[in-house]
């Protein structure tokens with residue numbers, strides 16, 4: 352279906368930890384959306400007269416509130432000031448879903464109407480995760496199956512080593528941010544880090560040994576010595592870069 356009012360979707364990553372969300376409907380589609388909202392740390396109210404066994408199994412969780420009733424606009428008022436950040440209309444009744452889209456208007460909530468993307472303010476992509484790495488695929492509603500298929504291909508292409516890799520980059524980036532005061536040197540270093548063949552070390556099993564050597568060497572650089580912090584005379588970043596490129600085992604280069 353052509354999403355007539357979806358000319359140029361704006362992709363964002365949201366922090367939903369502790370945010371209140373609402374799902375109307377209790378079928379497999381509602382269940383799928385509930386699962387992903389809970390993983391994101393949201394507090395979810397689910398309104399429906401019937402539920403899948405999967406939803407009922409999630410009911411005891413402290414951040415799941417189940418209401419056994421058909422949709423009623425009073426849910427907005429009953430909820431008072433604390434508005435729902437996200438609302439998902441996932442009933443199998445297109446008219447009810449449309450009504451929810453209208454009632455949500457002006458509530459400040461973003462809405463996903465599972466059978467009418469043209470009434471939605473957000474839609475969900477297919478997702479592949481490797482720790483901090485999140486790869487999302489969207490076709491803007493053109494073909495959810497195609498989005499899923501492409502995500503599956505990426506799922507195969509990006510292995511678990513990316514999780515280890517990103518954890519290392521996070522750790523090292525923080526360390527460098529805290530210790531290397533010179534902005535240009537910092538940014539140069541972040542770029543250089545990407546050229547190090549760390550994925551190869553991870554695959555070869557030499558990563559842990561390399562990391563130990565790297566961390567040790569990094570802590571011995573002038574940057575890590577408290578007395579030189581903030582001083583104008585900074586050593587060249589290329590020193591750390593040299594350490595980064597030093598391989599351990601796995602043959603020579």
Ligand SMILES: C[C@@]1(CC(=O)O)c2cc3[nH]c(cc4nc(cc5[nH]c(cc(n2)[C@H]1CCC(=O)O)[C@@](C)(CC(=O)O)[C@@H]5CCC(=O)O)C(CC(=O)O)=C4CCC(=O)O)c(CCC(=O)O)c3CC(=O)O
Nearest residue numbers: 466468474475476477489490491492493494495496498499
């Ligand atoms: C617009 C959107 C709104 C939204 O839900 O956010 C939407 C709408 C609709 N989906 C329909 C059908 C199917 N959807 C899936 C699967 C997924 N659908 C998802 C997202 C989206 N689906 C949004 C657009 C995403 C995009 O294209 O970028 C995924 C990616 C994410 C998620 O749901 O979390 C998730 C894969 C998760 C994974 O990776 O596994 C499957 C396959 C399956 O279930 O296995 C089928 C059956 C096959 C088919 O139709 O292709 C129908 C027709 C209903 C009917 O005809 O009855 C509509 C309504 C319409 O098209 O009008």
Ligand SMILES: NC(=O)C1=CN([C@@H]2O[C@H](COP(=O)(O)OP(=O)(O)OC[C@H]3O[C@@H](n4cnc5c(N)ncnc54)[C@H](O)[C@@H]3O)[C@@H](O)[C@H]2O)C=CC1
Nearest residue numbers: 376377378379380381399400401421422442443447465466
């Ligand atoms: N966006 C997506 O990814 C997809 C969307 N769909 C659409 O999503 C709809 C829902 O799919 P399923 O979960 O498989 O349907 P389903 O028929 O299994 O479940 C519908 C649920 O909605 C509840 N419901 C019905 N009327 C209600 C009301 N007035 N108030 C509250 N709850 C109500 C029912 O009790 C039931 O729990 C489908 O009709 C289809 O159009 C289908 C496939 C994928």
